Amino acid sequence: MTPILLLGAGRMGGALAEGWRDAGAFAAADLIIRDPNIDAAAFEGALVNPAPEALGAAKTVLLAVKPQIWREAVKDVVPHLAPDAIIVSIAAGVRAADIAEAFGGRRVARVMPTTAVAIGQGTASIFADDADARAAAHALFAPVATVVDLPNEDLMHAATAVSGSAPAYLYAFVEALEAAGAAQGLDAADSAKLARATIIGAAALMARGGEEPAELRKQVTSPGGTTAAALSVLMGEGGFGDLLPKALEAAVTRSKELGG
Numbered sequence: 001m002t003p004i005l006l007l008g009a010g011r012m013g014g015a016l017a018e019g020w021r022d023a024g025a026f027a028a029a030d031l032i033i034r035d036p037n038i039d040a041a042a043f044e045g046a047l048v049n050p051a052p053e054a055l056g057a058a059k060t061v062l063l064a065v066k067p068q069i070w071r072e073a074v075k076d077v078v079p080h081l082a083p084d085a086i087i088v089s090i091a092a093g094v095r096a097a098d099i100a101e102a103f104g105g106r107r108v109a110r111v112m113p114t115t116a117v118a119i120g121q122g123t124a125s126i127f128a129d130d131a132d133a134r135a136a137a138h139a140l141f142a143p144v145a146t147v148v149d150l151p152n153e154d155l156m157h158a159a160t161a162v163s164g165s166a167p168a169y170l171y172a173f174v175e176a177l178e179a180a181g182a183a184q185g186l187d188a189a190d191s192a193k194l195a196r197a198t199i200i201g202a203a204a205l206m207a208r209g210g211e212e213p214a215e216l217r218k219q220v221t222s223p224g225g226t227t228a229a230a231l232s233v234l235m236g237e238g239g240f241g242d243l244l245p246k247a248l249e250a251a252v253t254r255s256k257e258l259g260g
């Protein structure tokens with residue numbers, strides 16, 4: 001499994017390294033990192049931008065560069081890799097067959113993670129035809145994420161829409177909630193404090209488990225009360241039930257376009 005070669009150590013590569021360290025899963029010493037613009041101090045103890053010959057030691061390669069430049073980024077690396085190195089890609093939209101081809105037929109898993117891996121609370125949707133590649137992806141992500149195995153690669157688009165992109169939906173919701181609270185007369189800072197703490201607390205109650213979201217919603221919604229009045233807007237015509245399918249459709253369409 002180790003050393004793990006991180007190809008790209010930006011937001012997601014950095015989030016993973018932080019999560020692994022805090023979970024005691026992998027230490028910096030387990031990592032070889034290749035990134036032209038790395039903040040080396042943030043990865044102290046890792047082997048950073050070594051001579052290409054050192055890449056042959058990597059048992060697992062995490063492809064974590066932007067999808068637009070992935071071919072360019074792997075070109076110089078491939079000749080130095082061990083033949084049995086396993087490739088785990090988080091590049092959005094890039095198909096496993098294309099990755100396998102670029103990596104000279106090596107075994108490949110695809111993963112769609114979220115940045116909360118940095119605090120051990122990420123999600124990771126995994127697809128791999130090969131059992132060893134799937135096991136490697138599990139070993140990388142299970143310590144820092146809730147993992148879901150996808151039965152076919154096309155579902156990666158839907159997983160991206162419902163998970164990879166979804167933290168931004170929640171942040172957008174909180175932004176709008178804060179602004180709406182301020183529009184009702186609350187001091188902007190007070191509205192922000194209330195909105196953020198309320199959402200974090202509500203998510204923590206859901207995380208405690210045992211109750212469905214619909215049940216939790218009913219517990220805080222008295223018939224004819226204030227919450228019911230707001231929900232008649234949010235869950236009525238043009239509300240979440242209409243908006244989220246449209247939003248996910250847009251994300252799926254874009255994911256397919258990026259995949260080419």
Ligand SMILES: NC(=O)c1ccc[n+]([C@@H]2O[C@H](COP(=O)([O-])OP(=O)(O)OC[C@H]3O[C@@H](n4cnc5c(N)ncnc54)[C@H](OP(=O)(O)O)[C@@H]3O)[C@@H](O)[C@H]2O)c1
Nearest residue numbers: 008009010011012034035037064065066067073090091092
């Ligand atoms: N961020 C997310 O929430 C998220 C969620 C799911 C999946 N992903 C996937 O994760 C991947 C990385 O995303 P990110 O947000 O971490 O991007 P990012 O912050 O831009 O990180 C990519 C890193 O790769 C570096 N890089 C550029 N060219 C390279 C090369 N030839 N070899 C090695 N490294 C190179 C970049 O350096 P420069 O800055 O100098 O270009 C940057 O530090 C993407 O494929 C994305 O689809 C991200």
